[in-house]
Amino acid sequence: MTEKFDLATVYVSDAQYNRNIFFDTSPQAVRLYLLYNHWFMQMLVYVFIIINLALALFEDPAVVPLPIWATSTIEIVCLSAFTVRIVHYAKVIPKDKFWKDPKNICIIIIVTLSFIDLTIYGALKTSGYFGIRWSRVLRPLLLVNVTEGRQLRRAFRSIRNALPQISYVFLLFMFSVLVFSLMALKLFGKRGLFTIDGSPYFTDYLDIVFDLYVLVTTANSPDVMMPAYNYSVFFTIFFILYIVINTYTFMSFFLAVVYNNYKKYLKEEVRQLVKARRYKMCRAFSLLQETRGEGGEPVVTQAKWNRLVKLVKPNISIAHRELLWSVLDDQNKGHIGKFAFVQLADLLSIQVITVKSQAHPIQICFPSLYNSSASRFIRYMVHHRMFVYIYDLIILVNAVFIGLDEENPVVSNAEWGFLALYMLEIILKLYSTEPRAFFARHHFWNWFDTIIVVSALFGTIINSALKHSGGYTSRQILDIVFILRVLRLIRLVDSIKRFRAIINTLIKIGPTILIFGQLIVVVYYIFAMVGMELFKGKVHFFEPNSTSPDQEYCGNPLLKGTTFAKLNYCKNNFNNVISSFIVLLELTVVNQWHDILYIYRSKSALLTSGFTAVTHVSARIFFVLFHIVVVIIIINIFVAFILEAFLVEY
Amino acid sequence: MTEKFDLATVYVSDAQYNRNIFFDTSPQAVRLYLLYNHWFMQMLVYVFIIINLALALFEDPAVVPLPIWATSTIEIVCLSAFTVRIVHYAKVIPKDKFWKDPKNICIIIIVTLSFIDLTIYGALKTSGYFGIRWSRVLRPLLLVNVTEGRQLRRAFRSIRNALPQISYVFLLFMFSVLVFSLMALKLFGKRGLFTIDGSPYFTDYLDIVFDLYVLVTTANSPDVMMPAYNYSVFFTIFFILYIVINTYTFMSFFLAVVYNNYKKYLKEEVRQLVKARRYKMCRAFSLLQETRGEGGEPVVTQAKWNRLVKLVKPNISIAHRELLWSVLDDQNKGHIGKFAFVQLADLLSIQVITVKSQAHPIQICFPSLYNSSASRFIRYMVHHRMFVYIYDLIILVNAVFIGLDEENPVVSNAEWGFLALYMLEIILKLYSTEPRAFFARHHFWNWFDTIIVVSALFGTIINSALKHSGGYTSRQILDIVFILRVLRLIRLVDSIKRFRAIINTLIKIGPTILIFGQLIVVVYYIFAMVGMELFKGKVHFFEPNSTSPDQEYCGNPLLKGTTFAKLNYCKNNFNNVISSFIVLLELTVVNQWHDILYIYRSKSALLTSGFTAVTHVSARIFFVLFHIVVVIIIINIFVAFILEAFLVEY
Ligand code: NA
Known part of the structure; x- marks a missing residue:
């Protein structure tokens, strides 16, 4: 009987917290499952994930350098913890379910790859060779998969679902950019115009494509137009059309597609959650049910129900429990049927504010x-x-x-x-x-x-x-x-009443904004890791009171006289994970980003570093990819979320 | 009988074209009303409005200067045309209705003010005094009110309806900007930091408010942050919070409010249109109805119906007319009741594509x-x-x-x-x-x-x-x-099928985008007129092959060494209506706008022009107002429109 109650408790609390794990129902598996869901274990996993992510602060290029043996040891401890967690999970659910879940496969691959990378890197370093910690890119994916961050995973799923539609619009948008670029090449290429820094204006097709892509983000407006405008006022028609079609219409299309998918997906998700919750409550009911009289409907008695509620929510007050019962058993029969029973999970989620008019x-x-x-x-x-x-x-x-x-x-x-x-x-x-x-x-x-x-x-x-x-x-x-x-x-x-309504909406959607915070951290972390490997040490920051002559050009002679150095952007570099995050934030805001990445895209600057023109192109790809992922997809999902939340709440 | 048919024709075509004019039903008023709605009269009004608006090209500051007597004469002709139009309208509808419609009052006031302004300006000019053609600001409002641009007027109404909600969010947003500015003043004001051009960083409260407002548009990112970031990495937290709250959350809130109102208003508008259409068709029916037998339902015979349709749509083919009748009189009775009759307006709006498989x-x-x-x-x-x-x-x-x-x-x-x-x-x-x-x-x-x-x-x-x-x-x-x-x-x-669907959506929403084009023209025109009076002649553009030494600083010694001159922005000026429109477009795109308006906000630059600090402040107000009206309201309405159109069509 106790086992039955244990199992029923698990079903009810799974329903209450919307957990969707098809665990084994054998008594020892249920006990392991309870341990797996224990708040301390969940917190421990979060701690290890944060430590694992925070390692980037101490690894080369570091904010606070630590020896390789120290960071490696910490990483091994973290990876071991994740291994223990996944083994624990494997014990809880049936074998076939375990191997069918992409989440588990993903964790196993990431942990294995990280171990391999650590070994190779350690071996290379001890024998004095150059090595890259490429598996660091995978770390944030553990945040998505190892934790019970269902909402985060849902956000990722929502992105994945929107991807096909987004990519159709994106392809059409790129087609439009390519066609406009071709037109620009034909219209301006042979006119012998020059940009403000004296280079020929719109003569190279790929450069034009990049410049016009940047114009979509508005970052190089109106500079990109000025040479043509100075030549003839009629050429502004080209840019006006470009801006109306690509900057406004297509960008709104992206938002529309994301919003549309978000709404559709949200509805489907809610439907599935309700269905799963009902299913689990039915399972719990069938464990505790008994039949009253001949051919009567199966019911659960108040005694059993009380015991269950005490197990599910140990610190519930008697008054609160009795209130819940009286809601369910409104005819005071002493037992409830299936229909009333399945409402328990919803009732437990409702916060009861007991306003007792106590004396002061x-x-x-x-x-x-x-x-x-x-x-x-x-x-x-x-x-x-x-x-x-x-x-x-x-x-x-x-x-x-x-x-x-x-x-x-x-x-x-x-x-x-x-x-x-x-x-x-x-x-x-x-x-x-x-x-x-x-x-x-x-x-x-x-x-x-x-x-x-x-x-x-x-x-x-x-x-x-x-x-x-x-x-x-x-x-x-x-x-x-x-x-x-x-x-x-x-x-x-x-x-002010009107303001209070808006502020309350803000407070209500606060927790979900934190989910977006995690999403942004995942994407930023990946781009920061790649960015640091590509661009670290290219630019140096000198303290304001420094007297070094290199200060003027960020310690890189190739930056002499560039906008980057003139605007004192030296601290916008990829020299450690914190600066990288700040640079990525600036790229998210999409202003001056072509100036920020000036050093990284200037051919000559990279030639000396032995990267040749390949990195020149890869730098552009890095930043355009970042723009697509963060601005076109994630920021739009954020806007879609605010839009929907506002329409529902306000 | 003919009169009855005339009146019924007017009702049906009003229903078909969604005209909402409560005209007088006396025979001569109906004839005047038919003339009023004649396509030639409507086109004529448009022509006069375009001429009236185009006058800005020839008036000082002009693209093509014309003498004052010429432009004044043309304007008087246009104003007279509008007067005739409004008098014509007054003859068509009952007196009390005429004076209750704000549209008419608006036209009368604008025309009167324009005449007064013209007289004063003419008198001042002939006696050699300085005069301002202030009534030019009112011209675009004629486009909204005089023409039968119902959709444009609807867009304006939609903005007016959204205004209260927008202003609550805006006030809260401004409160947030003010609080953040105060915090910035306390945190950075006493630290002795300097911006890139050597001026003290964040020491004056109003300057901080302006700088942080500009940051909302992202235009001065990351420059506004760099001095604080160079001082300490912790200060970036302030800016990150600011950007997340004000740039992302509040801007999304604005979109949400506009979108919400747009949807609500659109539904209400459609409901009203359907109601008005039904009402007019019922009026037409009651004019032509006859009762069959004792106590029978009133009906309209096919003969009368044919005559009516021929009057409403003279060039309809017999096949098409018979098709329509067979749709309405599906039981082949030879007459139709009220229910079938009111559908005529909808049926006439449907385009029938007659695919005749003709031989080649x-x-x-x-x-x-x-x-x-x-x-x-x-x-x-x-x-x-x-x-x-x-x-x-x-x-x-x-x-x-x-x-x-x-x-x-x-x-x-x-x-x-x-x-x-x-x-x-x-x-x-x-x-x-x-x-x-x-x-x-x-x-x-x-x-x-x-x-x-x-x-x-x-x-x-x-x-x-x-x-x-x-x-x-x-x-x-x-x-x-x-x-x-x-x-x-x-x-x-x-x-490609997928692309075709997107392109078809674009083609379908094309006409409505033109309505937004008119909306933008109205707002741009008003701001251009004000901008020209405030800033004309401050900056001069020199042709690229000019050898004038003034070329380097746009003909204004105060611009020596400024970013404005360095970026070769000389052609971004308010010296004529076309340049003004292009500057306003650049301000709409919201990039470098603080640089574009550098000349206009620099205290010293304006002091010499005798404007003192008053214009310095008014210039900022001009540009912030423009940002609020165009970017926060109109662009958001555009995005809301695309969003809704996309969700419905795609
Ligand atoms: Na920008």
Whole structure:
């Protein structure tokens, strides 16, 4: 019987958390499965994945260099952990299911390849040869496959499903770019025009294709048009048509295709989830069911149901459990049928906010004081609208004071006054509202306010103490205090109903935006690894107070006089994983990207590095590929997601 | 009776063309109304509007200067035409309806203001004073109001409806920008950092707000971040958060709000149109109805119906009319009820493609020749798939030849070969398909092909003749020939089914894109008029072969050494309406716009012009306003439209 309850518990919690694992139902497999789903094991896997990804900080080219033996040892530990995890998983589910799941095959291949790569790299390094850690590109895929990041995997699946449609539009778009480029070659190639840096304008077909591709991202507008425009105003027609068709229409088409697929896929996904959830609840029901009377419908008794709920959610309150039962057994029969039973998973997911009108602690300790007319007046005042308006006004005045020079003694003293006012507000509110109700989980702004104000108070005190003790002010503490002060202003938006609706939408979609964060990390990591191997050490950054003469051209004589050096872009390099991520972010924003990759695409610059023209082309391919993957696909999925979330929530 | 038919005709054609005018139903008003809707009158109005708008080309600052008396006379003629039109309209509809319609009030005000402005300007000019033609800003509004451009007016209404929601999101967005700016001031202001041009970094609050607003458009990324990034890598967190929240999330929110409103409004609009159409058809029915027998339902006889249809659509063929009747009177009763009658407007809008399998003219003239086995073989061949493949291959080879140097004799001779092949294709197709079927209206690609190939043939012959006669080749003719040659390649996409679907969607939404074109013209025109008054003559363009020393700094010594002059942006000015439109297009694309408006926002540059700091601020306001109106609102409406069209059509 216990085994049956164990199994039913697993089914219900799988249904509740939308897990889709076809585990073995033998008792020992079920116990292993429970261990597999334990929060500690899941957290451990995440920790190992983060450590594994973070290795890029310490491996060559490193932010903080560590010896190869150290990083290799850590990586071996991580890979072993993933191996243990996958072996554990293999024990839980039937053999045939295990080998049919591409996720598992993927993990096994990645772990194996990583071990092979480590061995080869170690051998090459010890014998003094040059080696590339190519398996680092595969690391972020573990984040997708090893973790139970179902949403992340779903996002990837959604991309995969949209790919065929995207590629048709993309091919047509590329055809359009190629045709326009050919037209540009014929129209401008023989006119003897020159670009601003003196090179011939639109004479090489592949260069034109690249330039016009960049124009789609708007990054080289209007520069790419200027020579033609200076020659004749009629040539702007060519560029206007190009921009309308390719930059606006096709880019909107991409968004439309992605959005369309996203919506379709989302619906299908939700349908499948509901179906799977129902199936699991039916399995759980059939384990606990008993038949009442002759030919009666099978039912589950309240006793069994109570035991199950206690197993699924050990810390559920009795009141909450009884509320759930009364919802299901609305006719008070003492047992429920299949139809009512399958709703349990949904009911458990609903957050029940128990608003108990408990008495205020002060009221309990000092009832006469708390109920005195003065006290009642204070409580009335705090709950009055004017109280909110007055504090909004205080915040506005505070905003002006923040904008003023904080070294002025009036301003810095006023800050104490504002802090006192904010503390008073919190105390007054705590006095007139029951503290547990005030700090209920769904009262976002109360939490926000209290944390910000109390931290600001501590920060200001520490800062002031430091100042008075040695006359020295820690810049870091001051920065934090400034940030806290400014954050306090955000509270203003909560007073305006329309803004609150928008902010609530933002807060609701917050968690899913984090999923996109993971998606971006996966893609950035892959491109960063490739980028570092291709471009590391090409550009150097010199601290602003450096006196090195190389500073002017980022330590690469080939950069003398280039826009890249002139704009002081030296820190935009692939010399370590952090800079690489920042460069990739700048490429995502798609501005000046042709300037950022100037050094990487300039033929002469790469010739000396022994890369010859091959890298010249590969650099362009690298950046165009990045644009396609990140801007055309991922950013559009992000926009599609915001669009749909907004249409549903707002 | 005739009067009744006239009135019914008007109702039906109003229903058919979705006109919503509550005209007077007296016989003479109906006759005036018919005149009002006459295609010639409508075209005339369009012509006057285009002339009125085109006046900007000839008025100071002019592309082609004309004396003031000439432009004023033309404008008076145009304004008089609009006056006549509105008086005509006033005669058609009841007085109270006329004065309730904001459209009419708008026209009267604009025309009156224009007359006043013209008088003042004329008086000022003749007495030698300085005057501004401020009423020119109002001109494009006539395009919206005077013409029967219902779709354009609908687009404007759709914007007006979305405005409240957009403004809430915009206010929150601006609040976010202001808070981030305050934080930037506190974090970076006291660190003594400098931008690339040596000015202090992030020390003035309003400058920070402007810089961060520009960052939302991505135009100054990554430059705005570089000083902070060079100082410490941690500061990039500030910019990353800023970009994620403001550039991505808020901009997606704007799209979501616009899209949401667009969808909602579109549905409501369609519902209203259907309702109004039904109402008008019921009015027409009640004019022509007669009751059959005792207590029978009112009906319209076939005779009356025929007369009505002949009046509504004089050039309808008898076969087509009889087809329509048989659809409505499916039980062959000789009369139809109200339900069938109201469908007439919809039926008339449907294009009936009469595919008559007519015999080929050659078959009629030379039947034995046309039916000979050789002739049959040719026709079989032309309709075979291989025929399409072979011509696709020819086009591909042609594409390579176009890419080669056309001065090579082999290439220029090959062109004759290709032309011959294309002509052969058209002749073969015309031989195997009935010519009228081949050139049916819905056969887009046949028309496209024939026009392109025949024009290319003529162009090439003329070009060749010119070359042989005087050795002189007209660059313009050559340009046209090149364009035609490249356009021929587009035919390739028709061979691939997936591409054809996308292209068909594009062709279908083409007309509506033209509506957006008008919308853009209206907004551009207004901004161009204001921009010209504010910034004309500040920057001068010198022809590339000019030897003037002023060329280096666009004729304005204050531009010496600025990015604007260095990038050779001199032609990006507001010196005439065409340049203004091109600058506005560049601002729409939102790249380098802070550089483009450099001259206009640089304090020192404007001080000398006597504008002082007021214009400095107003210039920023001008450009930010333009960004809000065009990029945030209009481009988003365009994207929303493409999105919806794509989801519906594809
Ligand atoms: Na840009």
